[in-house]
Amino acid sequence: MKEIIIPVLIVGGLGLLFGLLLAFASYIFAVKQDDRVEKISKVLPGANCGACGYAGCAAYAAAVVENGAPVNACSVGKAAVAEKVADIMGVKAEAAAERVAHVKCRGTCENTTAKYDYVGVQDCTALSKLAGGQKHCRNACLGFGTCTTVCAFDAISVHDGVASVNEELCTGCGACMGVCPHHVIELIPKSAKVRVNCSNIEKGQSANRHCKASCIGCRMCEKVCESDAIHVSDNVASIDYSKCTFCGKCSEKCPKKVISIKDNLSSDE
């Protein structure tokens, strides 16, 4: 019995001694930290996704208090969190622009055909290394769903060879955007009703040959746009959402029907 009790007492006693000394030292060497940092950390989602541009939720909380970072930068917590953070900081929260990921590709198995049979690792990055993927279009969604594996919110799924985003679940953290080897995913405002669904940078003729649903860079949308919001650069149209009025004229005019209009969004607003 003695062989057990003495070691337990010694190690336990040492632990207790050091614990007390440290408790005492922490009292003497206490660093005054703004208690708002801790409060903000508590209201943040704690996912440490890094979408705000800081190393994690704690780093963002410190940046808000010390460097005056915007209170609405958390795209995961959205308006509810922005409001709480603003409350703690004593400022008014501006509505955070909610953003969602959007897949700029409609190159389904039907629209663009395969140039070879791929039997390697089932991963987009690996596939993209092999002649730019098995689809004829070198900018297409590769369809192995590397983006789905990084999505912490189960918001992306692959249907018919193309990823699609469930905008109800998407928090706009941009994790998928970072891993896509063909960069077909971009973050756009959730309120953006008009969307370009292609990222093919080939010239019209080859774009047309490689995918039935490709932007051929004909600039019809550019001509019809009244607010100078849509432009063709690198043979693919892109919309400047700070100017777009969502009139939908470009979508009507597009000969390849690459520009889509989301109607159901109006009910969400």
Added chain:
Amino acid sequence: MIKEIISILIAALLTENFVMVKFYGICPFLGVSKKVETAVGMGMAVTFVMAIASMFTWLVNHFLLERFGLEYLQTIAFILIIAGLVQFVEMFVKKSLPALYNALGIYLPLITTNCAVLGVTLLNVQNGYGFIMSFLYGTFAALGFTLAIVLMAGIREFLDENSVVRSFRGFPIALITAGLMAVAFMGFSGFSI
């Protein structure tokens, strides 16, 4: 006595350098050796921890563990002491040297698991050093660590300004440098007083 101290000094600094010959404490050696300034700070923190830990562990070992025949508890008791000391150093550095605290980052609490610290305390016991010799060996070994990490940081600062083959930039060239330094330190082996 003096002769013995000098021989320990030379052994700890050169012939049995903790990083270069015994390969202890490689984690901070590679992690905090990007700038000479932070490397010196890390060296000082490790020196403090190793010197104090050597004394404390000698006291605990001599007055508690050996008396009750509990030598088998050395590792766990020493780790406890080291962890407590590191925690204390962290508080102290955070309070008085915030710039160093930010520069050391995660490597400061990681001194706890720096095997150089545990290694020196266990070697003190193995070599049968007394209180003063334990303290001196701990200090000298830590100075050897500081020497290695500061030399490494100096070389890495120099490397940053030179064009290195692309695939070797960053850690690969650092590892090659470390290997070459270890080879250089082998030149001291056999040298003793």
